[in-house]
Amino acid sequence: MRSWKDAPALQRGRCKLTHLACKVLENRFPDSSNPIEEWLPSAPDWSRELPDIDILQRELKALRKRGGKVVLYGHDDMDGITGIYIGQRILEGSGFRVVPLMPRRATDEYGLLPERMDGVLLPGDLLLTVDYGCSAVRGVEWAIDLGARVVITDHHTLVHPLPPSHGMINPQRVGPPATYLAGCSVLYAALVSIFPRWNNQPELLTAIALGTVSDRVPFLGWNRYLLEEFRKIDIGELSGGLAVLAETWPARERAWTGSMVRHALTSVVGKGEDSGIDILLDFMNDDNYKLCRRTWKRLKKNSRRRAHLLSEVFSRAIRRRDDQASAYGMNLVYLDYIPDGMGGTLASKMTRITSRGTIIVSPRNGKLVGEARSHGDWDMAGFLVSMGDVFTSAGGHRMAAGFSCEGTSWRELRELLLSKMVEYPVDPVPMPHIDLVVDELPDPAEFLCLAPFGGKFLPPAVKKGTMRYLMNIGENSVSWFITEESGD
Numbered sequence: 005m006r007s008w009k010d011a012p013a014l015q016r017g018r019c020k021l022t023h024l025a026c027k028v029l030e031n032r033f034p035d036s037s038n039p040i041e042e043w044l045p046s047a048p049d050w051s052r053e054l055p056d057i058d059i060l061q062r063e064l065k066a067l068r069k070r071g072g073k074v075v076l077y078g079h080d081d082m083d084g085i086t087g088i089y090i091g092q093r094i095l096e097g098s099g100f101r102v103v104p105l106m107p108r109r110a111t112d113e114y115g116l117l118p119e120r121m122d123g124v125l126l127p128g129d130l131l132l133t134v135d136y137g138c139s140a141v142r143g144v145e146w147a148i149d150l151g152a153r154v155v156i157t158d159h160h161t162l163v164h165p166l167p168p169s170h171g172m173i174n175p176q177r178v179g180p181p182a183t184y185l186a187g188c189s190v191l192y193a194a195l196v197s198i199f200p201r202w203n204n205q206p207e208l209l210t211a212i213a214l215g216t217v218s219d220r221v222p223f224l225g226w227n228r229y230l231l232e233e234f235r236k237i238d239i240g241e242l243s244g245g246l247a248v249l250a251e252t253w254p255a256r257e258r259a260w261t262g263s264m265v266r267h268a269l270t271s272v273v274g275k276g277e278d279s280g281i282d283i284l285l286d287f288m289n290d291d292n293y294k295l296c297r298r299t300w301k302r303l304k305k306n307s308r309r310r311a312h313l314l315s316e317v318f319s320r321a322i323r324r325r326d327d328q329a330s331a332y333g334m335n336l337v338y339l340d341y342i343p344d345g346m347g348g349t350l351a352s353k354m355t356r357i358t359s360r361g362t363i364i365v366s367p368r369n370g371k372l373v374g375e376a377r378s379h380g381d382w383d384m385a386g387f388l389v390s391m392g393d394v395f396t397s398a399g400g401h402r403m404a405a406g407f408s409c410e411g412t413s414w415r416e417l418r419e420l421l422l423s424k425m426v427e428y429p430v431d432p433v434p435m436p437h438i439d440l441v442v443d444e445l446p447d448p449a450e451f452l453c454l455a456p457f458g459g460k461f462l463p464p465a466v467k468k469g470t471m472r473y474l475m476n477i478g479e480n481s482v483s484w485f486i487t488e489e490s491g492d
């Protein structure tokens with residue numbers, strides 16, 4: 005272990021990469037003529053990278069003329085709520101009336117729900133979604149029949165037939181690297197290209213960083229550009245809840261990993277009953293720093309209670325792993341009961357601890373619902389969607405997805421999942437990566453300039469003799485440890 009103070013590359017920036025760090029990048033991007041630019045791209049022209057931004061621009065212009073409002077409909081997770089914060093901030097700041105709508109996962113179905121919009125969305129309004137809606141045929145048809153205009157912004161995997169919205173800003177329509185973007189960043193990209201004065205505002209970058217890390221999207225491409233802009237913000241320009249979030253961010257200006265942040269922030273906010281997700285939007289909009297500090301303290305206390313409950317459910321889940329699925333390299337677990345909002349967290353935890361993809365199924369309201377997280381190159385949304393009509397609904401993205409299923413017993417569903425797993429052309433357990441083969445172990449601090457690590461950009465690993473060493477970062481220290489783990 006060595007302290008941060010003597011790290012050679014602490015003062016990092018685009019041109020301050022160490023020689024060894026550059027070698028890692030060459031290894032990670034073997035086909036690129038400029039691995040550094042590949043790793044940390046310069047400022048994008050969003051309107052060229054994403055489709056239909058021009059349509060949103062026209063819709064907003066027409067809306068301003070006729071005087072309707074924007075109904076901003078988002079997913080009730082960190083990505084969705086940070087996206088709603090961003091949309092509300094920019095649109096209200098640009099003179100629009102905005103009404104945010106978030107379905108509650110505990111009580112509501114997934115999707116754009118007419119019953120949620122009824123009485124709120126009026127003829128002549130613009131329904132704008134964030135992190136949501138790219139498969140919401142029923143909700144979009146309902147809104148259009150009502151006489152509203154509809155623009156979807158989302159990053160989830162496309163499932164055909166697509167809803168008949170007037171515009172759909174989804175990077176899945178153009179492919180990687182744009183597909184790495186979190187839902188909140190898709191809306192941000194669209195809105196800052198229409199209203200450029202909102203580009204690189206510290207409060208918006210803080211929201212994006214939180215949405216990006218929480219949503220487990222790759223720390224590559226534009227995400228890395230946005231995270232780098234977040235590193236450079238002046239925290240003194242933030243107030244209230246946003247200041248608390250940025251201050252709590254572990255080693256923000258130095259080197260951090262996604263899992264450090266999810267531990268310190270995402271899991272403190274949490275999901276489900278008693279969690280902070282219901283108040284996160286108000287918290288981010290609150291300017292009263294002292295009050296926000298107190299709220300954060302309360303959230304931390306609640307999250308400790310949830311963590312306790314989670315570890316109970318976790319040990320139950322570990323014991324109930326399906327043997328056959330384990331043999332295929334995947335965790336498959338059926339539980340009679342999971343507390344509200346905990347399925348995804350539980351699947352994430354199992355994936356992290358076992359270095360395996362995880363599918364957790366439980367009954368709810370007469371249906372089977374599933375939460376799934378992937379590991380390595382396994383595309384979880386792609387896998388579930390490839391099962392076709394088995395599910396009433398299924399979707400998500402590569403790393404995190406979910407489904408619900410009606411009229412099928414667990415026994416039948418299990419058989420179907422297992423037979424698909426065998427056929428799916430990706431090994432669910434990837435080989436641990438090795439960046440460099442060395443004679444002498446280098447100073448691990450040489451690689452700190454490559455941080456942040458997480459989401460498909462794992463800490464460097466080196467091989468010396470027959471041993472593999474993975475870089476291990478703490479908030480104030482860095483070291484090597486001998487491991488067969490991938491490092492996520």
Ligand SMILES: [Mn+2]
Nearest residue numbers: 083135187219
């Ligand atoms: Mn998302």
